[in-house]
Structure formats: structure tokens, C-alpha cells
Amino acid sequence: MKERLLGIFTSLGQLEEAIPLIQQKGAKVRTVYSPIDCREILEKIGVRKTSPVRFATLLGGLAGLSLGVGFAIYTFLEWKFVTSGKPTPPAVPLVVVGFEMTILFGFLSTLLCMLFLCGLPRLRGSQGYDPRFSKDRFGLLLECDRAQREEIEISLEQAGAEEVRVLRTRRTSQ
């Protein structure tokens, strides 16, 4: 049987201190809640700082460039509209179209990918979330064996947790 515990801290420093303590005792960090973007936490819990959202940016940008330039060339060839004796399709104006479409599609693909990876929009709140996490408190949601629960609770309190909550029990296949 697994237990889920939520430790609520008043400062980021306390939370950072608590993470290695509870990891040593075999608990797994599930989620860290924070009112600010602190990259050091990611390192502590072994998550890479960089996000795969960058690949969506690259793909979106390339798609925008191809679509913008390709569409402009198609319309030039379709319409055969000669302006100022310039060749059809002209090269220079395509730079502007390609540039703007690269930006637009790159931006939108980044946005959509970011929302997808963040699980947004989220219609229902999660069990561990506390409204104070958007103000001035930090939350550490972790999972441990039932037998270890008391020991972990004590560790959290020793690290400076203001409050420790036991959340719903989750059954495992083992």
C-alpha cells in the first residue's frame, strides 16, 4: 500500500532541504507546488531543466516558413501576376512572408505544446493543491510506503514543514 503525503512549507529553502531527506528514506517526490519558477527544485528532484517544448518551436517555425513561402509561390504561379517586370515568383518579397509566418507558427506551436505538456486547461483541481501555493507557501507532494509514513512525516516536520497532510491512499498492484 502506498500513502501520499503533502508537506506545506513557508520558504523555498526549507523545501529544498526536505527533498534529499525524504528521498533518502525512500519516498518519491510526485509534485512540487510553488508560487515562483525556481529551477533549483528541478535539479533537486532529478528533472531536466530544459523542456521538450523547444522541438515544437522548431517544427512550428519550419512549418510556418514552408507554408508562407510555399503559399506565396503557389499564388504567384497560379495568377501569373507580373509586377514591375520582376520575375514570377519574385524572391525578395518572399522573405517577409516567410519571416512573419515562421514567427506566427513557431509561436503558436510553442504555445500549444506548452499547454499540452502543462496539462492545461485543467478543469478540476488536484487533491494535493492548496490555494496558498499561489501566494506564499510551497508544497511537497510525495508517495511512500505505509510503513514509512510516520518516519517521513517526522522528517518533513524536522525540515520545517508548517503542516503535513495525509492524502488518499492508493492501492498498488504489488
Add this chain to the structure above:
Amino acid sequence: MKDWQASTPKSYSEVQEMILGALSPPGRSYWGAVILCLFGLLYGASCWAYQILTGMGVAGINHPVNWGIYLVNFVFWVGIAHSGTLISAILYLLRARWRTSIARAAEAMTVFAVMIAGLFPFIHLGRVWIFYWIIPYPNQRDLWPNFQSPLVFDFLAISTYLTVSSMFWYMGMLPDLAALRDQSTGLKRRIYGIFSLGWQGTHIQWRHYGTAYLLFAAFATPLVISVHSVVSWDFALSIVPGWHSTIFAPYFVAGAIHSGLAMVLTLLIPMRGLLGLQPLINVGTLESIAKTMVLTGLIVGYSYGVEYFMAWYSGNMFEWDTFIWRAFGHYAPQFWVMVVCNVAGPLLFLIKAIRTNLIWLFAVGIIVNIGMWYERFVIIVGSMSHEYVPHAWGVYSPSWVELSIMLGSFSMFLFLFLLFCKFVPPVSVFEMKEHLWTHGKA
């Protein structure tokens, strides 16, 4: 002046309470201002409706000046829209800390200004109901927009800029909207809950959000440069004397940043006082804007000088005659207002006592706004009224309809900004908290 310095927030909760406290129910004077602006907006809209029903003859534009103050306002508002993204995106990439307290309001300014700028080509178009002809869509006549036209460049650039700047602004607010949701009740909580998209501030969300925000800033930076360059090519790609110049793109970009910074000063100085945000938007921040304006003012002044030098050195008699006429012809008063306001005005900021004085900062902000509006007037109207053939020369005065629509645009801008001040956090709460964290105060 020193009282608010003592009340500088020192904890996350103090920061949040100060910023979100600014959203407390406003008084009668606020609603009075909102209603006044709404009235101005409706008046402008009704004048546009009158123009549509009556025809473009009610506007003062006619041969040889076919681009009047509708296009002047278009360029002016696009320019105003620039500094929001400059402050938010470019200074974010440069890690300039002073941007934090003013970026949100500057971004809001950008979004509203682009919205208004985007209206003016439609107003100028006359037959606004066929605006969709510029959108590339399959049609029976096999006609497509001409992608060589700077007007199509404009459509692409402005619509991209509006999309990107709106989303950049909105995404920057997500964590703050969640904070607002969590401290609200009832209907407010539901509304802010919807707009915060269920943000919870988990480490996974922050991880992807942080990277994405950096990429948004990286996209917005070249975009902001490109948009006003494209606007400048509306003019530079023609052969009208005074317009056909390779300096136009950087000249317009510098002017846009100059006017945008001036508008930031004009809006933020009253805003910080009315909302009690002096500890966050302090004089040091405003001083940084003033210092930047000295630089942009000098670039603008240099551009004015280079235009004259090129007109003289090229030996092109039409170009030179146009520039002489600008300085001493019918529009000379507007030209000299432009020079004095845009170049001499910001130089006052070289004096520390002036750039740290709120009244002076506000006054110079207004002066530069006036000067930048006249710059667009001088470029657009001044060149068209004095082209190549003397018997085709003529002067232009805006009609009451054009002036009313312009009044409506300023009313709309202030109306939207007033609503922004009271319905969304005017300063980024989470970035101010991060500021405290990095300085070890929290």
C-alpha cells in the same frame, strides 16, 4: 516621498496583497473616467458609421494628399505598441531587472495600441465590408493578394503582431490569474478560474512554462523590429520624395520605441499613484525609462539629420526641395514642433533632477507623444502634398470626422487601459516574488 519607500514589500504575501489590493472596488471618479472614455469611444464609432453611410467625401483626404490622419494614426499607434514588447521581451532576454514592475502594463498598452492601429486601415479603406479581399482565399476569379505589395506585408505583420503580443501578454498572466482565483470567491472565482486555465504552479508546469516564455520572448523580439520595418516600407517602397529611403526601417523602429517609452511614462505615472503601486514602480524604474529615451531621442535626431544630408548629398532636386519645404513650407510649424519635442525634449533627461521628478517625467512623456504624432504627420502629409509636379501640389487639413475618429481612438485606448488597471493584476505578481527570491529577501 519617502513614506512609500518604507512600505516596500519584503515577503511574497506583501507583494501579492499590494498588487492584488490595487484591484479593490474602484470609486466614483474611476467609473466617471471610464464612462467619459466610453462616451468618446462611442462618439468616434458613430462618426465612422457616418463616414460609411455617407462616403469618404466626409474625410478631408483628397488629391494630392490621399493618406491623411487615418494613416498618421495608424503609424502612431503601431509605434506606441512597440515599447510594450520591447520592455517585456527584449529586456527579459537581456535580464534587465527594472522591467519587472512595468512589463505587464507596457504589454497591455501594446495589445490595446495594436488593436486600435489595426482599425485605421479599415477606416481608411472606406468600403470596409470588403476588407476580406486582402485575405488569401480561393475564389472563382483565381485572384490572390499580391505578396509583393507592402500592404499585404502590413496585413501579415500586424495580424501576427496582434496574435503574438496578445498571447504573450495573456500567458504572462497565467500564474497571477491563478493567484487571483485562489483569493476570490463566488462569480469572480469562477471567472478567474476559467481564465487561469486551472494553473497550479507545479514543478512540471513551471518547467515547460519557463522554457516557453523564454521562447515567446525570443520570437517577440525580432517580430517587434520587423513590424515597424514593414510599416516603414509602406512608404519607402514608393517613389515619393521624402519616403523613398533605405533609412526608413531603422528610423521608424527607433521612433516607435521612442514614442512607446513616452507613452509608458504617460500611463504609468498616474497609474502607480492611483493604484498605490509606488513601492513597486519606483522612481528608479521611471529613471531607467528616461535614460533609454535619451538614447532613442538621439537616434531619432540623428535620423532627421541624415535624411537632410542624404537629400542634399544625393543631388536629387525633388528630394532636396521636399526637405526644404518641410522645414520652411506650409507644414513648417508641425516640423519644428516635431524636432523640438522629439529631440530637444528628451535631452532634458540628461539632468538628474529632471529625470527623477515625476512632474517633469510626465510632462516630457506628453511632449514626446505630441512630437511623435507630428512626426508621422510631417512624413505622410508633408511628402504627399509636395511631390514632383508643381501644379499637383496642395495642402491638407483633417475634417471634423477624421478628428472625431482620432478622438475616439484615444478614448478607446484609455477606456481599455482603465479596465485593465482594475480587472487584471497591473504588475506581475510572480515575477516580483521571483525578484524577492533572487535578492534573498523572501
